[in-house]
Amino acid sequence: MINPYLPLEAEVVERIQETPSIVTLRLRLTDPDARHRFYCAPGQFNMLYLYGVGEVPISIKSGPQSFLDQTLLLDHTIRAVGRVTRALVKLEPGAKLGVRGPYGRGWPLNQAQGKDVHIITGGLGCAPAVSVVHELMRQRSRYGRISVVQGVKHADDLIWRDQYEHWAKQPDTQVLLAADQANASWRWHTGMVTGLLDQLHLDTERSLAMLCGPEPMMRASAERLIELGLRPEQIWLSMERNMQCAIGHCGHCQFGAAFVCKDGPVFNYPAVRELLGTRGF
Ligand SMILES: Cc1cc2nc3c(=O)[nH]c(=O)nc-3n(C[C@H](O)[C@H](O)[C@H](O)COP(=O)(O)OP(=O)(O)OC[C@H]3O[C@@H](n4cnc5c(N)ncnc54)[C@H](O)[C@@H]3O)c2cc1C
Ligand code: FES
Secondary structure (H helix, E strand, C coil), rough: CCCCCEEEEEEEEEEEEEECCECCCEEEEHHHHHHHCCCCCCCCCEEECCCEEEEEEEEEECCHHHCCCCCCCEEEEECCCCHHHHHHHHCCCCCCEEEEEEECCCCCCCHCCEEEEEEEHHHHHHHHHHHHHHHHCCCCCHHEEEEEEEEEEEEHHHHCCHHHHHHHHCCCEEEEEEEEEECCCCEEEEECCHHHHHHHHCCCCEEEEEEEHHHHHHHHHHHHHHHCCHHHHHEECCCCCCEEEEEECCCCCCCEEEEEEHHHHEEEHHHCCCCCCCCCC
């Protein structure tokens, strides 16, 4: 972290149109010194600041390799849903914006060492999970089996299909995909992502699950994993809330006694289980 209050200038070096409403922006900090000092853990996020429009939290998709080899390209995959994100996805290469971060607590990679890791994501929830899969693959010998389970509403919404196919070919790696609505070329599961969890090679003693996506999907998946034998403490999930300061001062992201920006976005399931799905939280 460089200065938690001060956005650093970044330039869009590449814009990838993933679907009509989802764009990946590849950013480079313009100050080489800041580039050398920037480092983040999988699961953390940046605040992207579009001058004169506003600022939003967006997960960092780049894996740590990008930081280690000094190229430091910060990939952010953004779905246009409102005022700021609609403006962000229109940026073209050469455009400038502000970046504050990285913020929050990422995935529990230390606890995952020596364990099977099951990553279960829904919708664009796959963005914060991609960096962790890259890291697990980079340090492959430290972990047991890896499962990547991804659900989308419609088969057309699946982005990074090549990446899933590449991961499926890696040793001791299971990839399971689901779409609520299939299309003609869909050859995976049709239905909800929870319908795939029975197919996991689940060694309940040495497993850890990482969940990311809409809250009802994470709640249903966590409860199903518990029915299948995981203890709640073996489950971690990444939460989203509206944010402003991102450093635990303004209270916008409060979730019970916790601040999602500072105590999360990744939480151990027992810490959020009761409030998850409660109206008003
Ligand atoms: C830690 C974290 C990581 C995130 N990572 C990503 C990411 O990688 N890619 C991505 O596209 N989005 C991500 N988001 C969500 C993103 O921050 C919101 O979509 C964005 O703030 C919406 O701002 P807006 O001005 O475009 O929309 P607004 O005009 O503020 O709102 C448009 C609609 O989106 C809803 N909304 C606003 N903020 C959120 C939110 N935080 N979560 C859920 N719904 C919201 C509003 O209720 C409204 O219905 C993340 C959020 C958090 C907290
Ligand atoms: S965004 Fe201000 S306290 Fe979390």
